Amino acid sequence: MSVAEILLQQVVNGLALxxxxxxxxxxxxxxxxxxxxxxxxxxxxxxxxxxxxxxVLHLMGFTGSSASLTGLPLVGMLxxxxxxxxxxxxxxxxxxxxxxxxxxxxxxxxxPMITTIGVAFILINIVLMIWGPxxxxxxxxxxxxxxxxxxxxxSLAQIFLAVAGISLMLVLNFLVKRTALGKAMRATAQDMDxxxxxxxxxxxxILLTFFLGSALAGAGSLFFGxxxxxxAFYIGYQTGLRAFTSAVLGGIGNIPGAxxxxxxxxxxxxxxxxxxxxxWTDVIIFSILITVMVxxxxxxxxxxxxxxx
Amino acid sequence: xxxxxxxxxxxxWVIRWQRMSLVRRRQVWAVVLLGVGLAFPFVVTGGGHVDAxxxxxxxxxxxxxxxxxxxxxxxLDLGYAAFFAIGAYGYGAAASGQLKIPWSDVWTPxxxxxxxxxxxxEGGGELVQLQISFWAMLVVxxxxxxxxxxxxxxxxxxxRGDYLAIVTLGFGEIVPVVARNWDWxxxxxxxxxxxxxxKLFGFDFGFSPFPxxxxxxxxVAVAVFVSFRLQxxxxxxxxxxxxxxxxxxxxxxVNHVHYKLLAFAMGAAIAxxxxxxxxAKLTTATPEMFQFPVSVMILVMVVLGGMxxxxxxxxxxxxxxxxxxxxxxxxTLWVNAxxxxxxxPFLQRLQFITALELIFGxxxxxxxxxxxxxxxxxVRRVAALSRxxxxxxxxxxxxxxxxxxxxxxxxxxxxxxxxxxxxxxRFGGVAAADNTTxxxxxxxxxxxxxxxxxxxxxxxxxxxxxxxxxxxxxxLEGQEISGLPAHEIVQRGVARTFQxxxxxxxxxxxxxxxxxxxxxxxAGPLGAIFRPPSVREExxxxxxxxxxxxxxxxxxxIPRLDHPxxxxxxxxxxxxxxxxxIVTRPKLLLLDEPAAGMNPAETLELMDLxxxxxxxxxxxxxxxxxxxxxxxxxxRVVVLDHGVKIAEGKPVQVRNDEKVIEAYLGRRRRVA
Numbered sequence: 001m002s003v004a005e006i007l008l009q010q011v012v013n014g015l016a017l018x019x020x021x022x023x024x025x026x027x028x029x030x031x032x033x034x035x036x037x038x039x040x041x042x043x044x045x046x047x048x049x050x051x052x053x054x055x056v057l058h059l060m061g062f063t064g065s066s067a068s069l070t071g072l073p074l075v076g077m078l079x080x081x082x083x084x085x086x087x088x089x090x091x092x093x094x095x096x097x098x099x100x101x102x103x104x105x106x107x108x109x110x111x112p113m114i115t116t117i118g119v120a121f122i123l124i125n126i127v128l129m130i131w132g133p134x135x136x137x138x139x140x141x142x143x144x145x146x147x148x149x150x151x152x153x154x155s156l157a158q159i160f161l162a163v164a165g166i167s168l169m170l171v172l173n174f175l176v177k178r179t180a181l182g183k184a185m186r187a188t189a190q191d192m193d194x195x196x197x198x199x200x201x202x203x204x205x206i207l208l209t210f211f212l213g214s215a216l217a218g219a220g221s222l223f224f225g226x227x228x229x230x231x232a233f234y235i236g237y238q239t240g241l242r243a244f245t246s247a248v249l250g251g252i253g254n255i256p257g258a259x260x261x262x263x264x265x266x267x268x269x270x271x272x273x274x275x276x277x278x279x280w281t282d283v284i285i286f287s288i289l290i291t292v293m294v295x296x297x298x299x300x301x302x303x304x305x306x307x308x309x
Numbered sequence: 310x311x312x313x314x315x316x317x318x319x320x321x322w323v324i325r326w327q328r329m330s331l332v333r334r335r336q337v338w339a340v341v342l343l344g345v346g347l348a349f350p351f352v353v354t355g356g357g358h359v360d361a362x363x364x365x366x367x368x369x370x371x372x373x374x375x376x377x378x379x380x381x382x383x384x385l386d387l388g389y390a391a392f393f394a395i396g397a398y399g400y401g402a403a404a405s406g407q408l409k410i411p412w413s414d415v416w417t418p419x420x421x422x423x424x425x426x427x428x429x430x431e432g433g434g435e436l437v438q439l440q441i442s443f444w445a446m447l448v449v450x451x452x453x454x455x456x457x458x459x460x461x462x463x464x465x466x467x468x469r470g471d472y473l474a475i476v477t478l479g480f481g482e483i484v485p486v487v488a489r490n491w492d493w494x495x496x497x498x499x500x501x502x503x504x505x506x507x508k509l510f511g512f513d514f515g516f517s518p519f520p521x522x523x524x525x526x527x528x529v530a531v532a533v534f535v536s537f538r539l540q541x542x543x544x545x546x547x548x549x550x551x552x553x554x555x556x557x558x559x560x561x562x563v564n565h566v567h568y569k570l571l572a573f574a575m576g577a578a579i580a581x582x583x584x585x586x587x588x589a590k591l592t593t594a595t596p597e598m599f600q601f602p603v604s605v606m607i608l609v610m611v612v613l614g615g616m617x618x619x620x621x622x623x624x625x626x627x628x629x630x631x632x633x634x635x636x637x638x639x640x641t642l643w644v645n646a647x648x649x650x651x652x653x654p655f656l657q658r659l660q661f662i663t664a665l666e667l668i669f670g671x672x673x674x675x676x677x678x679x680x681x682x683x684x685x686x687x688v689r690r691v692a693a694l695s696r697x698x699x700x701x702x703x704x705x706x707x708x709x710x711x712x713x714x715x716x717x718x719x720x721x722x723x724x725x726x727x728x729x730x731x732x733x734x735r736f737g738g739v740a741a742a743d744n745t746t747x748x749x750x751x752x753x754x755x756x757x758x759x760x761x762x763x764x765x766x767x768x769x770x771x772x773x774x775x776x777x778x779x780x781x782x783x784x785l786e787g788q789e790i791s792g793l794p795a796h797e798i799v800q801r802g803v804a805r806t807f808q809x810x811x812x813x814x815x816x817x818x819x820x821x822x823x824x825x826x827x828x829x830x831x832a833g834p835l836g837a838i839f840r841p842p843s844v845r846e847e848x849x850x851x852x853x854x855x856x857x858x859x860x861x862x863x864x865x866x867i868p869r870l871d872h873p874x875x876x877x878x879x880x881x882x883x884x885x886x887x888x889x890x891i892v893t894r895p896k897l898l899l900l901d902e903p904a905a906g907m908n909p910a911e912t913l914e915l916m917d918l919x920x921x922x923x924x925x926x927x928x929x930x931x932x933x934x935x936x937x938x939x940x941x942x943x944x945r946v947v948v949l950d951h952g953v954k955i956a957e958g959k960p961v962q963v964r965n966d967e968k969v970i971e972a973y974l975g976r977r978r979r980v981a
Contacts, residue, residue: 100678111677113474117670118670121605122667125667238482248475289479290464294464
């Protein structure tokens with residue numbers, strides 16, 4: 001393969017990865033947009049989501065050794081497993097907000113962030129206790145079909161990830177831009193007190209934001225499982241940090257920016273891994289994170305710097 | 310005075326203790342605790358406990374270092390273990406055979422000093438083998454870590470605090486990755502081995518835990534001492550002011566970027582020292598020793614003890630280290646034995662040590678939900694004022710005078726003190742200042758009035774550098790001040806209060822005022838730690854000066870000197886804020902609705918003070934809504950409406966100005 005073809009292959013891989021980071025980055029950016037909180041628990045919600053998905057699949061009779069599905073059964077199964085997993089992670093997000101974060105809402109300083117770190121640790125260790133430290137194989141129910149684009153290949157899983165990811169983002173976009181809930185969310189993000197005085201039930205809006213963000217993370221969990229074919233208790237941290245970098249790159253609080261940032265991070269991961277070696281991927285990504293924060297704290301697409309009032 | 314009813318209440322040593330000064334009590338505590346620490350290895354049996362205690366001291370030192378960053382300065386550092394790692398690998402590489410450097414004559418001076426050896430290698434040639442002294446590396450490690458702290462801190466500390474958390478998290482992730490992959494320096498995942506142990510005057514620390522125990526104890530003692538000294542200094546007050554309200558800290562003369570960086574660098578330096586010690590003791594370093602959970606564990610120690618509470622952090626670090634190295638392991642052994650006795654395989658397999666991170670998570674969440682101030686909080690509880698003190702009639706100070714201010718009635722310079730020309734500031738399409746021009750002469754008392762949203766507070770924000778202007782100039786004594794950071798404007802003699810009081814809530818009244826004196830004081834971190842006579846004198850004068858200003862408010866604030874300001878009444882908080890502004894010794898004092906929320910009598914009392922301050926030669930610009938007050942005290946009144954100056958003149962003139970009436974009451978329909 002020529003260099004150009006290798007690059008093309010990595011672009012395809014990178015775009016697919018970008019979809020997964022985007023789903024995760026949206027949760028960060030929505031929560032930050034609305035209550036200005038960096039939610040470290042989101043890492044763990046994502047990781048827990050992979051185990052929710054695995055459990056749902058097990059309950060449906062799929063195990064690591066199951067044969068892949070085709071045609072209608074595949075579509076039907078995906079239409080079932082996605083909503084259930086997303087509802088479960090969404091519920092987890094709601095639980096976290098209601099129990100741990102609402103009491104510290106509006107507390108100044110580092111307390112809310114420290115709370116989310118605590119929640120992240122608790123979740124990781126609960127998963128560790130229930131499912132153990134070994135990594136678990138994910139059922140390969142998506143058949144390993146590949147199509148050639150020149151010398152590069154695109155797999156069915158990648159196409160499927162792209163389609164599902166884009167549809168979920170379109171749904172989110174519709175929710176935020178066209179519905180009453182979306183209007184309430186945008187109002188709360190602008191000015192919580194004013195929204196409250198205008199009759200917006202901000203508790204409910206924040207709860208729903210956590211639900212949506214965590215549900216998208218749940219979709220990201222399934223992507224992770226189907227894409228890498230395994231899960232383990234430690235996966236949330238690295239993937240979560242990359243997703244967070246995406247959100248920052250796109251301008252935290254900026255929903256389309258998060259998606260664009262995620263695609264960029266996916267590409268950087270794929271290409272950087274190819275060019276410099278996989279072991280340096282995280283160093284590259286975090287160097288980008290730091291560089292962006294230093295030179296463009298509002299993100300590549302942001303218009304204003306978030307500053308303390 | 311509460312009467313003591315306990316049996317020991319009358320004992321002579323109790324009486325003596327109660328009569329001791331706070332400083333003396335602390336000295337007694339220090340001697341007692343140090344004695345206990347020194348006696349510990351001789352009391353316990355077996356080296357295991359001494360070893361565990363020596364390890365625990367490493368954590369205490371690290372927790373105290375992080376406490377400077379998180380507790381004092383309020384910066385969330387999630388990658389603290391990275392600095393620990395840099396210190397550790399620094400010593401590890403400098404005192405083992407890891408680095409394979411060919412010999413060259415550059416190394417000769419170090420060879421003379423015995424810090425390197427020439428080692429012949431097979432097939433000819435020679436290598437340098439580093440064996441740098443542990444004591445030198447303590448210093449070098451601290452400096453290298455501080456340098457990394459500055460490198461990472463300098464760009465990010467300008468941003469809001471959340472970003473620092475992320476950048477430090479990223480840094481904390483990168484360092485172990487580098488440690489795992491940079492084989493030449495770190496020997497990769499296997500880690501460095503064969504690190505030499507410290508030597509002191511020919512005595513080799515070796516592998517016995519005892520020397521490390523005493524060295525660790527010494528480090529803890531130094532770290533505690535340094536923490537206390539910093540906390541009660543100009544530096545510590547600046548940190549806490551930033552933690553409480555960064556913007557107000559800037560407006561009181563604290564250069565917040567500088568002080569945040571200082572906190573970050575000092576925390577990093579302490580982590581470097583901790584890392585050097587840790588590796589010298591273990592004689593090995595692997596990437597796993599410095600992962601994210603380690604950073605979190607140190608954070609848990611700070612949170613559990615109480616952010617900013619030195620004694621709390623020490624206690625919590627000891628508790629958690631004890632939990633980790635003794636309690637959970639003993640518990641596991643005990644439960645496993647129980648499992649064998651009752652034949653339960655479940656109990657036999659139980660490993661409590663794996664629950665450690667769960668415990669950390671629970672501690673973080675529970676502390677944040679239920680006890681944010683920590684187990685042993687930093688804020689001292691102060692006895693409430695007695696009923697008599699509370700209901701005491703407000704009294705005035707004998708005379709309103711300040712040692713540093715005098716009526717400058719003789720020469721009024723021709724040039725105005727403050728000159729504003731063409732000042733413009735737009736927020737989107739709204740002009741909060743539209744080509745405003747204003748001149749204020751020394752000794753004047755000018756009031757700025759105008760309907761809500763007319764740009765009064767924006768004018769103050771522009772003058773004090775909190776908001777950047779779009780166009781125009783602001784000159785103080787002929788010097789351009791627009792574009793300067795807020796803290797420099799304070800240094801040039803402009804102080805302000807805020808419309809919605811911005812005090813440092815968890816600091817006492819006195820401490821708030823001492824922050825106000827920040828710009829005039831000089832003590833740096835070294836002065837704070839060693840407290841030479843010059844610094845003592847400076848502190849004494851600072852307190853004196855603060856008391857003098859508080860005296861202006863009669864018995865309103867003096868009895869509440871040591872009370873945290875969040876507990877004060879609204880009016881007293883306003884007074885504290887005004888006092889905090891006065892204590893900067895301003896040439897120009899900007900008061901933003903100082904009488905808001907005060908009753909008529911309190912308002913009159915305040916306005917008498919304002920007039921007296923003017924009489925002392927302090928130029929004042931006052932924003933006030935109570936028009937009768939304004940008309941009474943002002944030399945001149947400026948009226949703003951939609952960012953435009955619509956009238957200016959003596960109170961009487963302004964009162965009858967058509968445009969002013971119109972701005973306040975709306976256009977009057979002309980009667981035909």
